[in-house]
Amino acid sequence: MKDAVTKTEHASPAGGDTAIHIADLHKSFGDLEVLTGIDLDVRRGEVVCVIGPSGSGKSTLLRCVNLLEEPTSGTITVAGTEVTDENVDIDRVRRGIGMVFQSFNLFPHLTVIENLTIAQRRVLGREKDEARKVARRNLERVGMTEKESAYPAKLSGGQQQRVAIARALSMDPQLMLFDEPTSALDPELVGDVLSVMRRLAAEGMTMLVVTHEMSFAREVADRVVFMDGGVIVEEGPPEQVVVDPQHARTREFLSRVL
Numbered sequence: 023m024k025d026a027v028t029k030t031e032h033a034s035p036a037g038g039d040t041a042i043h044i045a046d047l048h049k050s051f052g053d054l055e056v057l058t059g060i061d062l063d064v065r066r067g068e069v070v071c072v073i074g075p076s077g078s079g080k081s082t083l084l085r086c087v088n089l090l091e092e093p094t095s096g097t098i099t100v101a102g103t104e105v106t107d108e109n110v111d112i113d114r115v116r117r118g119i120g121m122v123f124q125s126f127n128l129f130p131h132l133t134v135i136e137n138l139t140i141a142q143r144r145v146l147g148r149e150k151d152e153a154r155k156v157a158r159r160n161l162e163r164v165g166m167t168e169k170e171s172a173y174p175a176k177l178s179g180g181q182q183q184r185v186a187i188a189r190a191l192s193m194d195p196q197l198m199l200f201d202e203p204t205s206a207l208d209p210e211l212v213g214d215v216l217s218v219m220r221r222l223a224a225e226g227m228t229m230l231v232v233t234h235e236m237s238f239a240r241e242v243a244d245r246v247v248f249m250d251g252g253v254i255v256e257e258g259p260p261e262q263v264v265v266d267p268q269h270a271r272t273r274e275f276l277s278r279v280l
């Protein structure tokens with residue numbers, strides 16, 4: 023529902039429906055070219071899962087989108103702002119993009135709610151009461167209301183990751199990047215985190231998700247992108263890429279992970 027409203031409100035002939043536009047993106051580390059010409063568009067409200075073998079450039083791609091890595095060449099546009107423009111305000115771009123990593127990166131010396139309010143106050147300049155209100159709303163979204171006064175060390179990995187998601191959401195991001203958010207978790211904790219992500223997707227959040235969870239990709243993704251060797255080998259709806267892949271490299275990868 024929210025998805026439909028957002029799309030109508032922002033639709034424009036200039037392509038306001040596009041959340042991320044990536045054109046001919048290259049990234050090298052020294053002599054090693056890790057991304058060798060990536061073209062990818064993500065629409066507002068779309069969930070795109072990126073799959074592929076280790077070392078294929080998935081994390082680098084995500085890190086280029088929020089400028090944790092500087093692209094070597096090519097352009098990236100996020101919500102109409104070309105972030106690869108040298109005059110862009112990098113901090114402002116990053117503020118609009120939530121990122122969740124494999125490692126949760128919560129501040130160990132802060133309670134859950136303090137972890138959620140600190141950036142809101144320092145970066146967005148929100149008053150304490152307002153920041154706490156936003157934090158509580160987002161803790162509720164991830165089912166962690168009861169733990170607001172706990173320290174991260176007292177939480178399971180799955181709970182810490184849900185807090186990390188709530189922390190990212192508290193900055194009111196336009197889109198969320200997830201880099202293998204469940205890879206560090208014990209198997210029995212993976213489901214809770216995926217449920218939270220599923221709910222976010224259903225609410226219409228734009229999401230670019232690197233994952234090895236093929237059932238998540240199959241059920242939640244609007245589109246699946248298979249990367250290998252720094253290029254997109256194949257992309258399409260999950261029933262095509264995951265269930266009936268066209269390329270031998272995709273089939274070979276899937277036979278190893280499924």
Ligand code: ADP
Nearest residue numbers: 051054056074075076077078079080081082083
């Ligand atoms: P994936 O996430 O698909 O496993 P990455 O994007 O992390 O792949 O890495 C792609 C390649 O880039 C790998 O060969 C990796 O060693 C290399 N790489 C990633 N980050 C750096 C870096 N900061 N410096 C040098 N090489 C890097």
Ligand code: MG
Nearest residue numbers: 080081082201
């Ligand atoms: Mg990676």
